[in-house]
Amino acid sequence: MLGALGAVRLxxxxxxRDAVLxxxxxxGCCEDYxxxxxxxxxxxxxxxxxxxDAIKTQNHVPERLNGCHTTLVDGYVVEGHVPxxxxxxxxxQRPRIRGISLPGMPQGSPGMTGVxxxxxxxxxxxxxxSAEPRVxxxx
Amino acid sequence: MHWHGVRVPNAMDGVPLITQPPIAxxxxxxYEFVPPDAGTFFYHPHQRSYEQVGRGLAGxxxxxxxxxxxxxxxxxxxxxxxxxxxxxxxRGGFGSFMDASHNGRVGNTVTINGRVPNExxxxxxxxxxxxxxxxxxxxxxxxxxxxxxxxxxxLDGQPxxxxxxxxxxxxxxxxxxxxxxxxxxxAPGSRHSVRDGFYRSLEYELLKIAYGNEPxxxxxxxxxxxxxxxxxxEPTIQNAERHDVLFxxxxxxxxxxxxxxxxxxxxxxxxxxxxxxSAFDPLxxxxxxxxxxLNLVNDTAWHHPIxxxxxxxRVITRNGRPAKYREWLDTVLLPPREQAxxxxxxxxxxxxxxxxxxxxxxAGGMMACIRVT
Numbered sequence: 001m002l003g004a005l006g007a008v009r010l011x012x013x014x015x016x017r018d019a020v021l022x023x024x025x026x027x028g029c030c031e032d033y034x035x036x037x038x039x040x041x042x043x044x045x046x047x048x049x050x051x052x053d054a055i056k057t058q059n060h061v062p063e064r065l066n067g068c069h070t071t072l073v074d075g076y077v078v079e080g081h082v083p084x085x086x087x088x089x090x091x092x093q094r095p096r097i098r099g100i101s102l103p104g105m106p107q108g109s110p111g112m113t114g115v116x117x118x119x120x121x122x123x124x125x126x127x128x129x130s131a132e133p134r135v136x137x138x139x
Numbered sequence: 140m141h142w143h144g145v146r147v148p149n150a151m152d153g154v155p156l157i158t159q160p161p162i163a164x165x166x167x168x169x170y171e172f173v174p175p176d177a178g179t180f181f182y183h184p185h186q187r188s189y190e191q192v193g194r195g196l197a198g199x200x201x202x203x204x205x206x207x208x209x210x211x212x213x214x215x216x217x218x219x220x221x222x223x224x225x226x227x228x229x230r231g232g233f234g235s236f237m238d239a240s241h242n243g244r245v246g247n248t249v250t251i252n253g254r255v256p257n258e259x260x261x262x263x264x265x266x267x268x269x270x271x272x273x274x275x276x277x278x279x280x281x282x283x284x285x286x287x288x289x290x291x292x293x294l295d296g297q298p299x300x301x302x303x304x305x306x307x308x309x310x311x312x313x314x315x316x317x318x319x320x321x322x323x324x325x326a327p328g329s330r331h332s333v334r335d336g337f338y339r340s341l342e343y344e345l346l347k348i349a350y351g352n353e354p355x356x357x358x359x360x361x362x363x364x365x366x367x368x369x370x371x372x373e374p375t376i377q378n379a380e381r382h383d384v385l386f387x388x389x390x391x392x393x394x395x396x397x398x399x400x401x402x403x404x405x406x407x408x409x410x411x412x413x414x415x416x417s418a419f420d421p422l423x424x425x426x427x428x429x430x431x432x433l434n435l436v437n438d439t440a441w442h443h444p445i446x447x448x449x450x451x452x453r454v455i456t457r458n459g460r461p462a463k464y465r466e467w468l469d470t471v472l473l474p475p476r477e478q479a480x481x482x483x484x485x486x487x488x489x490x491x492x493x494x495x496x497x498x499x500x501x502a503g504g505m506m507a508c509i510r511v512t
Contacts, residue, residue, distance in 0.1 A: 024241050025338040027390060028440060048340045050245040053222065053232055066237050068390065105240075105390060 017091065019044045019073040022055045030069040033081055033111030040084040042073070065101040065123055065133060076100070077125055081109035086122050086137045099125040100136045140170060142200060143181040143314055144296045144451070144469040147172040149489025152448055154185045156417055157490050157508065161186050176369035176451075177204040178296025179215075179270040179316045185414050189276055189498035190233040193244060195219070195253075197274040202296075208364040210320070211265040211356065218311070219253060220275035222246035239503035240390050240402040242441055243277025243313075249335070249345060256346035259333070264355030267321040268292075273311040276498040279442055279472070281337030282309045282345065286325050290363040293318035297451055297467035298366035310337065312444030312472035314496040322360035328352045371451055371467060372484035374430035379482060381432045382423050386473070386495070386505060389439045401504035403439075403495070409504030413492045421510040422493065425485035432482045437473035443500060446470040447509070448491040452483035470496055485511040 019037055023030035025048035034044045049055065055070050056063075059077045067080020074091055077099030090100055101123050102109060108116030123133040140162075141153035151172045155161040162168045174180075183197035199217050207213070222230045222244060238244040248255065261267075269289070273280055289309065290301045295316050304310070309317055325331060329350050336342035388403035401409035411420040425431055432455070437443055451469050454462045457479045471479055494506035 025341050026242050026441065029390065048338070050338075050341065051222075051247050053230070053235070053237070054247075063232075063235065066235075068237075068241075 015041065017042050017074060019071050019078075020047060021045070021069055021071045022047050022049055022052060023069040024048070024052060025050070027068060029081075029105065029111050029113070031111075033069065036110040037071070037084065044071075059125075060098050060127075061101065061125055062133070065103045065125060067101055067103055068105050079103070079125065081105065081111050082122055083110055083120065083139050085139060089137070095124075097124045097126055097136075101125055101133075140168075140182055141185040141448075142170070142172070142174075143183065143446070144178075144316070145172070145174050145180050145200065145202075146176065146449060146451065146487060147174075149449065149487070149491070152489070152491070154414060154448070154492055156415075157413070157419070157492065174202045176296060176371070177202045177367070178293055178298075178369065179272060179318055180296050181272050181274065181314060181316060183274070185492075188414060189244065189502045192274070192498055193233055193276045194229060199270070199272045199274075201270065204367055206367075208268070208366065210268040211262075213268045213270070215270045215272070216251045217253070217272045217274050218280055219250040220246040220278040221248045221250065223248045234499070234502060236402070238277070239499040240388075243497040243499040245278045245338075246275070249278070249343075251346070258347050258349045261323045261348055261350050262353055262356055263323055263325065263327045263350055264357045265323045266360065267323065269319040269321045271309065271311060271317045271319065273313055273315050275313050277313060279313070279337045279444075280309075280311045280335050282311070283307055283334050283336060284321065284331070284348070285334065286329070286331040287321060287323070287348070290320040291317055292320055292363060293366055294466050295451065295468045295470060296369075297371070298368055299466045300464050301363035301365060302464060308336070310472065312442060312470065312496065313498070314444060314446055314470045315468075315472065318366070320363050323348075323350070324360055325350060327354065369451075369467075372486045374432075374453065374482040374484050376430070376432065376455065376482055379430035379432045380425075381434065383434045383436065384422070384493075385436050385438055386443055386445070387438050388504065389441050389500075403500050403503045403505035405493075405505060405507040408507070410506055412490075412508035413494055413506035414501065419490070419508065421490065422507040424510045424512060427485055427488050427511055430482065430484050432480055434478065434480050435471065435473060436478045437475060440475050441500075442472060442474055442497070443505065444470045444472045444496040445494070446496045447481075447483075447493050449487040449489060449511070450483050450485070450491070452481040454479055455482050456480040487511060
């Protein structure tokens with residue numbers, strides 16, 4: 001455990017952020033999103049699982065904020081095809097929330113096919129998920 | 140209750156709002172039919188089926204041959220798949236859009252005849268007829284019997300020329316069945332692994348085959364037997380009327396259907412007819428007694444086991460190539476971006492569902508009906 005923490009600290013010092021991305025074993029867009037994160041300086045471990053539902057529950061992602069895959073990075077949950085600018089801001093500012101989500105699978109978002117048709121609304125995944133989700137960013 | 144694969148009269152087909160009113164709690168409905176074919180079939184409700192089947196309402200229906208071929212044991216494995224919590228209770232969340240738009244509600248616990256399997260005890264030299272039924276709502280199985288060479292002698296209850304599966308792997312989508320001859324040809328006392336490797340990187344051991352120490356029952360296995368044919372009408376391909384059926388939608392697919400809250404479509408329409416809808420707009424009206432070829436095209440990134448009610452059909456081509464065994468099926472598995480042609484005689488009058496048997500896909504719009512009149 002200490003070894004793993006040590007590795008994370010070392011990676012952070014080197015400017016590499018570790019992420020674990022949980023995905024459906026047959027879904028391709030999640031792989032494309034992992035590649036997008038890698039291009040942007042993340043070291044991504046992809047884990048295929050049939051238990052995505054449980055992973056979302058464990059990480060307090062409410063159903064209305066569900067995206068395709070779930071990524072854990074530096075203590076935060078990043079749900080769905082969130083653009084990297086919002087993740088960078090999250091990790092820099094470290095707000096007291098569980099994470100952020102771009103719900104659904106919007107066309108033109110990172111890793112998705114198609115053309116962006118409207119601004120992406122990225123929401124906070126809050127500690128009390130019963131509340132109406134707050135917008136974290138519009139990209 | 141739907142008698143999957145049994146060619147019943149339409150009124151006995153068990154599809155609420157199409158062939159009968161739903162059976163209310165405490166109510167009853169008497170099903171009465173003479174099964175025309177011998178083989179391994181399956182039954183399940185067709186009401187909110189993604190949850191009712193997902194919670195276990197499904198079973199095997201075996202119709203014996205008049206003179207069953209001789210085997211040492213005739214065994215049945217009903218393969219089940221469950222999404223369980225840590226305390227083994229069934230997790231909720233049936234019908235989520237996440238599952239519907241991907242590969243359905245694939246679970247985390249696989250069972251055989253309702254139990255998590257451990258060891259399968261065998262005697263060297265015995266011949267087993269093993270009937271496999273995939274009763275899962277969504278999971279596709281790809282079974283390899285390590286150290287053994289099973290023969291497939293029937294698919295979806297219908298005899299097929301005995302053959303070994305491609306690369307030794309028996310692929311069964313939801314609702315599909317296979318009858319195997321399993322000759323236990325390994326050494327007394329040996330152990331072997333039956334593995335399911337369908338989902339890449341999530342391969343697992345389904346169970347172990349454990350041989351007892353008794354001497355072999357026989358020296359070497361006999362040739363595989365052929366099951367007697369069932370009374371199916373042979374389609375005449377040359378004169379058959381042809382129709383195209385295009386399956387679309389899902390993640391990484393055409394999203395236009397998704398925006399309307401339905402993930403999938405058949406020939407551009409989501410849920411034009413079938414379980415849970417009072418809409419009735421048949422895909423095709425077929426004339427009784429005529430031969431038809433349906434060209435099924437899976438224009439999605441996902442597997443779809445496509446089931447036609449009331450009929451068995453021959454698979455005549457796959458991806459433009461003649462099918463090797465021209466097998467009779469009632470459910471054909473279409474891999475992503477693949478295509479198959481099926482042929483049959485429309486000899487059973489009525490309104491028949493025609494749908495994907497990943498039941499979350501069906502509920503998500505991948506269902507239609509065909510009328511035979």
